[in-house]
Structures are given as C-alpha cells and as structure tokens.
Amino acid sequence: MNILVCISHVPDTTSKINFIEANTVFESRDVQYVINPNDEFGLTRAIWFKEKLGAQVHIIHVGTPKSDPTLRKCLAIGADKAFRINTPALDGVSVAQELAAFVKSNPYDLIIAGRESIDYNGAMVPGMLAALLDIPFVPNCVGLDIDGTTAVAEREIDGGREKLKGSLPMVIGCQKGLVEESDLRIPNMRGIMQARQKPFEIVPPQEAIAATQDVKFEKPAEKAEVKLVPAEDLDQLIDLLHKEANVL
Amino acid sequence: MSVLIIVESENKLLKRNAAEVASYGVAFAEKLNISCAALAFHATNANELGQYGVAKVIHVSNVSTHFDANAYANAIHGFASQNNVTHIIMGSSADAKFIAPLLAAKLNAGYAPNVIALPDELSPITVKRTAFTNKAFVHTQLLTACTVIGVGNNAFGVIENPVTCTVKEVDAENSDSNLEQVAIEKTTGKATIADADVVVSGGRGLKGPENWHLIEELAEVLDAATACSKPVSDMGWRSHDEHVGQTGKPVSTNLYIAIGISGAIQHLAGVNSSKVKVVINNDPDAPFFKAADYGVVGDAFEVVPKLTQKLKAFKALA
Ligand SMILES: Cc1cc2nc3c(=O)[nH]c(=O)nc-3n(C[C@H](O)[C@H](O)[C@H](O)COP(=O)(O)OP(=O)(O)OC[C@H]3O[C@@H](n4cnc5c(N)ncnc54)[C@H](O)[C@@H]3O)c2cc1C
Numbered sequence A: 001m002n003i004l005v006c007i008s009h010v011p012d013t014t015s016k017i018n019f020i021e022a023n024t025v026f027e028s029r030d031v032q033y034v035i036n037p038n039d040e041f042g043l044t045r046a047i048w049f050k051e052k053l054g055a056q057v058h059i060i061h062v063g064t065p066k067s068d069p070t071l072r073k074c075l076a077i078g079a080d081k082a083f084r085i086n087t088p089a090l091d092g093v094s095v096a097q098e099l100a101a102f103v104k105s106n107p108y109d110l111i112i113a114g115r116e117s118i119d120y121n122g123a124m125v126p127g128m129l130a131a132l133l134d135i136p137f138v139p140n141c142v143g144l145d146i147d148g149t150t151a152v153a154e155r156e157i158d159g160g161r162e163k164l165k166g167s168l169p170m171v172i173g174c175q176k177g178l179v180e181e182s183d184l185r186i187p188n189m190r191g192i193m194q195a196r197q198k199p200f201e202i203v204p205p206q207e208a209i210a211a212t213q214d215v216k217f218e219k220p221a222e223k224a225e226v227k228l229v230p231a232e233d234l235d236q237l238i239d240l241l242h243k244e245a246n247v248l
Numbered sequence B: 001m002s003v004l005i006i007v008e009s010e011n012k013l014l015k016r017n018a019a020e021v022a023s024y025g026v027a028f029a030e031k032l033n034i035s036c037a038a039l040a041f042h043a044t045n046a047n048e049l050g051q052y053g054v055a056k057v058i059h060v061s062n063v064s065t066h067f068d069a070n071a072y073a074n075a076i077h078g079f080a081s082q083n084n085v086t087h088i089i090m091g092s093s094a095d096a097k098f099i100a101p102l103l104a105a106k107l108n109a110g111y112a113p114n115v116i117a118l119p120d121e122l123s124p125i126t127v128k129r130t131a132f133t134n135k136a137f138v139h140t141q142l143l144t145a146c147t148v149i150g151v152g153n154n155a156f157g158v159i160e161n162p163v164t165c166t167v168k169e170v171d172a173e174n175s176d177s178n179l180e181q182v183a184i185e186k187t188t189g190k191a192t193i194a195d196a197d198v199v200v201s202g203g204r205g206l207k208g209p210e211n212w213h214l215i216e217e218l219a220e221v222l223d224a225a226t227a228c229s230k231p232v233s234d235m236g237w238r239s240h241d242e243h244v245g246q247t248g249k250p251v252s253t254n255l256y257i258a259i260g261i262s263g264a265i266q267h268l269a270g271v272n273s274s275k276v277k278v279v280i281n282n283d284p285d286a287p288f289f290k291a292a293d294y295g296v297v298g299d300a301f302e303v304v305p306k307l308t309q310k311l312k313a314f315k316a317l318a
Helices: A037-053 A065-076 A092-105 A125-133 A189-197 A234-244 B018-032 B046-052 B069-082 B094-107 B213-222 B230-234 B265-271 B300-317
Strands: A002-006 A009-011 A033-035 A056-063 A081-086 A110-114 A137-147 A150-157 A160-167 A170-174 A200-203 A212-218 B002-006 B035-041 B056-060 B087-090 B110-115 B125-131 B136-142 B147-151 B166-169 B180-186 B198-202 B225-228 B255-259 B276-281 B294-297
Touching (some): A002 A125, A009 A065, A033 A037, A037 A137, A056 A065, A065 A189, A092 B110, A125 B094, A137 B094, A150 A170, A150 B094, A150 B180, A234 B276, A234 B294, B002 B018, B018 B046, B018 B147, B035 B069, B056 B069, B094 B110, B110 B136, B213 B300, B276 B300
Parallel strands (some): A056 A081, B002 B035, B002 B087, B198 B225, B255 B276, B276 B294
Antiparallel strands (some): A150 A160, A160 B180, B110 B125
16 A cells, blocks of 8 residues: 655744744744644554555655755654655645646555644645545544555544545545554654665656735734733622623 | 625534624625625525525535535535636635635635635735634735635624525535545534634643533533643543644634643644633743733632632523
C-alpha cells in the first residue's frame, strides 16, 4: 500500500502573530516553523500503517526551500520519501491543483492531509484535492481502518461521530483522535541520520493560478481590562452577565 | 448573477444556524444588488426562512435523507450551474465545511471560510475572515467569477426581516454517492459545542474526572454544552470531542465560562471569538484573566456550586 501524506509548514502554536509592510505580510522573522499539528497526527497514523501493514509512506509539500527542515523532520520520524513541489503556496485552490496534478501521474492508495492548517485555517486543500481527483473524501477524521481496497473512516460531526465506508483511493483530513498525543514521535539521532539518506525530490510546479489573495491583515482590538467579581458576591456576576453583557 | 444560500437541516427541520446564514446571504445580495434564493435539503419548515428576508427557497428531497456531502455538493453544483448562481453562501458547521471545498472545486470557485462580515470591497469581492486560529484577521480577495463564502458561527448575527416566502420543489439531477454511511452516533437532547449559546469548559484545575459533575450541573442550568482543555482530554478525563482550542474544536459562542483553565495561548486561540468570556481560577495571575471579560478569583470547588445554585434561582424567576 502506498500512502501520500500532505504536509503544511506552519508557525509554532506559541508564535506571536505580527505583520509588516503596512500589514500586508506575515512577519516570519523569529518565528519557529513546525509540521502542522493536524498533519502530524496523519503522518503518525501513516507510519503506523507502515509498521503494521508494510505500507510505503511518502510526504509531499507545496512550498519553497524554507520548508525543507520541516520535511526532513517528517523523514526523521519515519516517512520513506519526500517530494516538494517547488513553488510558494499561494492559496488553497492552487495548492490543491498542484497536488492533484502530482497524484494524477503518481497514484496512491491513500492520501492523508490535516483537517486544516493552523495558520490560514482554510480546511480546503484535502476536500478540493479529492474533488479534483474525483475520489471519496472524509474530513475531521478520528478513526481509520483499511481492509484490502476499502477503508472505513470515522469523522467527528457536531455532537457525535459518523462512520463512512468507501473504496480506495481516498483522501482523509485528519485531526487529533486519529492517534493520541502520546503516539506522536520525536525524531531520534538514528532517524535524523537516516533521513539524510532518504530520497528528497524537488518537483517542478504546474504554475496553478490562485483563486484568492490575502491583501491585508489585522490584529484583534486590545481587550478591555477584565472585571473582577469577588468570590463572595456571585450575585454581582449574574447581574453583570444579565444586564451588562446580556448573555443570560 | 445571483446568490444561493445553502441552509442545513436535521430531522427534517432547519438547523439553528440557518437563520444567521440566511441573514448574511440576504444582506450580501442586497449589497451586490442581485437576487438571492436559499436551497435546503429535507426541511419541512423551509418557508420559515422568510423571517430572515428569503423570498424564495429551492427545496430538494430526491437525495439521501442522511447528510451525504458528495451527493449534496453535486446537487448544489447542478442547480448553481443551470441557474447562473455566482455566489454561494454557507455556514461553518462540520457538514458545511465538508461540502464547501468539494463544491468550490467543482465550480472552479474561490472559497473563503470563517468570514465574519459583509464584503468591504465588491470588485473583486473582498471579505474579512479570521486567521491564525483567531489570533488575527485577514482580508481576502476572491478572484474568481464564482465564489463560495463560509460565514463564521455567531459572527454576523441574525437579522429579522420578514417577507413572504415561496418554496419550490426541485429535483436534483445527480446524486450518486461515493461513501456509504456505516454508523452514526449522536448525543441527543444535549447542546453541542457548535450549536450552543453557552459553553462551560473545565481544565486541569478540576483535579480529576470525578469532579466533572460541577461542570455538568452548571452547564445544565445554562442549557450549555460542556468542553475541556487539551490535557483533560489527553488524560482521558473527558472524551476528545470536548477538547477545544487551537488543535481542538473552535468555540464561538455568546458566553464561554472557563473553570480551572490557565489560558495558554493555544487554548485562547480556539475560544477567543466567543463574545463574552468568564474565568474562574484560584490563581489571580492566570493568563486567562487577560483574555476574559469577567473573572472570579477563587476555588472552583467552592465558587462553581454556589454559582450553579444562584443561577438556578435566577432562572426560576426569569
Ligand atoms: C502544539 C500544541 C497545541 C495545543 N493545543 C491546545 C488546544 O487546542 N487546547 C488547549 O486547551 N490546550 C492546547 N495546548 C496545551 C496548552 O499549552 C496548555 O498546556 C493547556 O491549555 C493547559 O490546560 P489547563 O488550563 O487545563 O491546565 P493548566 O495549565 O495546568 O491550568 C490549570 C489551571 O487551573 C487552576 N486551578 C487549579 N486548582 C484550581 C481550583 N481549585 N480552582 C480554580 N482553579 C484552579 C490553576 O491556577 C491553573 O491556572 C496545546 C499545546 C501545544 C504545545
């Protein structure tokens, strides 16, 4: 079985978010980049399939050489081969088109992506990729079992879970729950050394055209000071929530 | 050019978020000065959208009665391409976010999710949406002729604007499915994090799962959904579907009450777009106090039962 995991490279969750050039560009200086957490859950599951079922795990990323350390980390924790489509990721549509073109000439049994990236929160690449390839798609995936050529994937829905069955190839958008936090792997020395020997291919882009463009950023307004209510006077809290905040 | 508002339904009735999505769609069409209609699957009360300014509803019932994203996306795509629909307005539920990318790819449309306001520019259409998991906003231009816009939960609000509403039954042409529903589990009769007006959330400060009755009792009085911080779900005190924050579910409710939660940056990112935040924590230096509107410095084990009692009395009078 051949699995392709789509990797996004995002600011670490503790990053301060700032903008430069009159709020048109994200300030990436001093920002630590990591594997998008949702993608890492997916990659971890893929490596599990590699160990249990002997799957081949490839990773793919649309981006510039700046992302290479993140991709090397994926190799260090167990992926077999990395591809980077060599073009800046412009928007969800163009990334999905680049990935679709790649998969059309390099078929996989299973394509794993994260539910969403934690920077632009688009939640669109995996679904668009599935639609462009005309294959099934399961988002918010928290459970995945494979039996020959069919997969049963569980997705989280508002207030519950739904189990869906479809034939491979399939695209899933995964999140925490597919594996546990404690299953995540930290690269060890041996993995890091091996990663240097693993194939890392640079793929020329299709020059897909973006459908959207982010033109200006804004930071949320400064928050007013919290109103503290003494623990002995909870009536005051109820009064404030009722009359001032109007939420009761 | 026209606007098509996709509303969701469940058990043959419109879902709660239909009112907000319809309000946005109607205001959007007015701003562009083009016509609009709504499309609903299996909703016997679809005419109630008239309350929010929708004069015409397309009702489709020849598709699967349970939600089937691919079949529904095909049905919407078919209708939109035959009726010169240029802008599709949807919500931000798990189901809406399932359909939207499929639909956008089929329509060759640009898609902007988590939109919080009407467009600030019309050519090209430019919308403001949340990014970096609520740590910032971004103004996004949609460069395609056809667009898909996902309205953030509780971001725009409901606008009452009663008009006469006619419902037209239309058969969708293409409803093949590529996934089979094997099972569905859904808590009934309990508010969900996505739908509730109020969310009561507990953190590691509650010491253990055996103390969660404090959270549940408070939630019950407020008709609230229950949630938790990440370590609480990691330790198995609560199930994963209650985990909120940057790597869990987003919360954008009217009232968010955080109990024994320190307010780490990843937690706040996921809950910040809630309108009013209340924190109960025994450490006056907990970072959550900087992000909250109201705070009580105190021991949750004393404050929460008292608050529950007092709210019960308050609700009984109301
Ligand atoms: C990549 C990454 C992603 C993450 N994503 C998320 C996420 O999505 N959601 C999330 O929640 N976290 C997330 N985290 C974890 C986050 O950094 C914090 O560790 C977590 O939010 C802390 O949870 P907590 O507030 O419940 O626990 P703690 O930080 O341990 O806080 C417990 C609080 O309870 C208070 N307390 C103790 N006893 C009492 C009492 N008797 N009465 C009242 N208060 C009391 C304490 O003062 C303290 O403030 C993420 C971390 C990383 C690295």
